[in-house]
Amino acid sequence: MKLVEVIFKGREKFTKSSAKALRGFFGNFFSGIIEFHNHLDQITFNYKTPNIQYRVVDGNLSILGINKGGDILLQSIDKIRLDEIVLKGIDNKILEKEIKITFPELEIKDERFDYKFESFWVALNKENYKKYKKGEFSLDIQLRNNILEFFKSCGVQAEQRIIATGNFEEHEIIEKDTTILGFTGMFKTNVNLPELIALGKRKSIGYGLIKRVEL
DSSP states (O other): OOEEEEEEEESSOOOTTHHHHHHHHHHHHTTTOGGGTOBSSSSOBOOSOOSEEEEEETTEEEEEEETHHHHHHHHHGGGSOGGGOOOTTOOOOEEEEEEEEEOOOOEEEEEEEEEEESSOBBOOOHHHHHHHHTTOOOHHHHHHHHHHHHHHHTTOOOOSOOOEEEEEEEEEEEETTEEEEEEEEEEEEEEEOOTTOBOSBOGGGTTTBEEEOOO
8 A cells, every 4th residue: 555644844833723725725726626615516525435535643744645545646646835825724835845656555464453542533433423322332443443444545455353442541632513522542453554644434534543552
């Protein structure tokens, strides 16, 4: 698989909420390229896993392109000057750009790897939220499904059974007038996952980022 990350460093550190503004800017600038905004038209959302994702990592803005999304990102990024990037509601000028290209192997191994969620993992939709509240829904199974979804989005066949178990703490996330449930915590899996990829819902704006932990 191929990962392309474009990192923007500002005059100051960006907050995690800046990811949404970054997506808004690039989605408008490249309105003719679905991968940048994941909308088929003004009202119809493309429900395929986004292969261009917007995040804030270590206080820097970051755009991650996965496989085809990475190619599109490389072809497009030089069409924007740094001084053209203006984020709605954010007064922090971008001063520097860095591009990283990696080719990690997505593998299921006979060992366990430890990860933690760097940003809230949004694991539930309306239907399984009700089951979760009744104690009838397994977050471990959902995490396993999210990892399998990542395999599929990368075009990689999972040749063995994916194992994932974790300890999670729930948090209420308030966005405008909406409250959603997110989770933090650590988990073990037999999949060697790339650093700082996203799992779960709202991946396109920085939720569900994972980081390897050495115990």
